[in-house]
Amino acid sequence: MKAVVAGAGIGGVTAALALIRAGWDVEVLERAPELGEVGAGLSIAPNALRALDSLGIGEKVRAAATPSQAAYNLCVPSGERLRRFDPAHDTPLSCFHRADLHRLLAAELPDGVVRTGCAVHSVTEDGEVVHDAGRVTADLVVGADGIHSAVREALWPGITPRFRCTVWRGVTEPGVEEAGTFTFGRGAYFLAHPIGGERVYWALAVHERRPGVRYADDLAEVRRRVRGWHVEPLLDATPKVLHNDVTDLPPLPAYVRGRVALLGDAAHAMAPDLGQGACQAIEDAVTLAAVGLEGYDRARLARTRGIARMARRKGAMALTTSRLGYALNRLGMRAPAAVIRKQTEKLWSWTPPTARAAG
Ligand SMILES: Cc1cc2nc3c(=O)[nH]c(=O)nc-3n(C[C@H](O)[C@H](O)[C@H](O)COP(=O)(O)OP(=O)(O)OC[C@H]3O[C@@H](n4cnc5c(N)ncnc54)[C@H](O)[C@@H]3O)c2cc1C
Numbered sequence: 481m482k483a484v485v486a487g488a489g490i491g492g493v494t495a496a497l498a499l500i501r502a503g504w505d506v507e508v509l510e511r512a513p514e515l516g517e518v519g520a521g522l523s524i525a526p527n528a529l530r531a532l533d534s535l536g537i538g539e540k541v542r543a544a545a546t547p548s549q550a551a552y553n554l555c556v557p558s559g560e561r562l563r564r565f566d567p568a569h570d571t572p573l574s575c576f577h578r579a580d581l582h583r584l585l586a587a588e589l590p591d592g593v594v595r596t597g598c599a600v601h602s603v604t605e606d607g608e609v610v611h612d613a614g615r616v617t618a619d620l621v622v623g624a625d626g627i628h629s630a631v632r633e634a635l636w637p638g639i640t641p642r643f644r645c646t647v648w649r650g651v652t653e654p655g656v657e658e659a660g661t662f663t664f665g666r667g668a669y670f671l672a673h674p675i676g677g678e679r680v681y682w683a684l685a686v687h688e689r690r691p692g693v694r695y696a697d698d699l700a701e702v703r704r705r706v707r708g709w710h711v712e713p714l715l716d717a718t719p720k721v722l723h724n725d726v727t728d729l730p731p732l733p734a735y736v737r738g739r740v741a742l743l744g745d746a747a748h749a750m751a752p753d754l755g756q757g758a759c760q761a762i763e764d765a766v767t768l769a770a771v772g773l774e775g776y777d778r779a780r781l782a783r784t785r786g787i788a789r790m791a792r793r794k795g796a797m798a799l800t801t802s803r804l805g806y807a808l809n810r811l812g813m814r815a816p817a818a819v820i821r822k823q824t825e826k827l828w829s830w831t832p833p834t835a836r837a838a839g
Contacts, residue, residue, distance in 0.1 A: 494585060599630070645725075663711060732747060
């Protein structure tokens with residue numbers, strides 16, 4: 481049985497790995513000339529680690545991760561902590577430089593599985609894929625080609641990403657200590673995760689009315705927006721800043737059509753506010769390999785739609801510019817620890833279908 485995966489991001493590479501483990505003959509077609517990830521850092525939550533456990537690589541990934549307390553160290557701009565990570569009860573996130581995690585996953589694939597410099601142009605329900613070098617027919621085609629997916633556009637045309645907010649991201653030079661913090665301002669939040677090698681990944685998300693606003697000097701703009709915040713030393717140690725508008729997708733009615741399945745951002749790109757986009761791509765990948773096309777929508781639609789909805793709502797609340805909204809956010813940060821744990825538990829307690837069958 482032959483599977484073609486469009487896209488070798490975190491979702492595509494994990495899908496290829498899961499399908500190979502399940503006995504498929506897999507070819508991955510990646511548009512970029514070289515394999516890799518651009519961007520800064522990434523947190524991986526226990527639900528995705530459990531998915532990777534089912535592929536036998538969870539321990540390797542854990543060993544390469546740096547723990548971050550950011551989900552529980554909640555601060556205001558002065559640096560005052562309204563909530564503090566409790567090592568006895570709170571689970572840290574596993575953090576990476578994106579390129580490091582991607583390299584680790586891709587290294588698990590046998591040589592020759594990924595064909596780089598080969599963009600997918602279109603696909604039919606019967607599994608015929610047209611790409612840069614010709615065409616191929618497969619029993620299963622996986623659209624893992626990101627938010628602007630060509631696979632989705634061929635079979636689910638006209639789905640337009642929606643603007644959510646704008647984000648600056650950076651990675652410090654080595655030599656910075658950080659346990660992981662989440663700092664809420666009015667209309668902006670600043671996230672900091674340690675990612676190993678004494679480096680820190682940070683992201684500043686801000687409310688913006690429209691996409692496409694650009695700045696001559698991004699680092700200067702970040703400094704302007706967080707002047708007086710306790711995070712300024714991180715900016716002093718940051719050589720380069722990325723600036724992106726963030727978009728998400730409206731919910732799709734299904735992720736399967738004929739022999740084709742969508743996963744990750746191609747299926748349900750979500751606001752980054754729960755740190756679950758890549759985690760859900762990983763869940764999708766192991767689920768598809770475990771349940772096949774027949775069971776995939778049943779297993780994935782409700783969960784991913786619910787999480788995307790939650791991320792959108794959380795983002796809107798976290799980036800509110802109203803005084804009342806911000807006051808409520810601060811109150812929320814003082815909610816009992818059990819309430820915050822319950823919210824994360826809902827996301828993090830997922831187990832992959834193979835584990836369920838075995839257990
Ligand atoms: C600011 C920000 C912070 C985030 N933080 C987190 C976090 O902490 N934790 C988390 O879990 N998620 C996070 N996310 C979400 C996460 O980055 C994405 O959900 C995840 O990377 C999606 O992976 P993917 O493989 O589905 O898609 P992508 O990473 O977009 O990969 C798609 C791949 O397909 C290739 N491609 C595109 N078109 C074609 C084509 N036509 N033919 C062939 N190949 C093609 C691309 O080159 C790329 O390699 C964050 C997102 C943002 C914006």
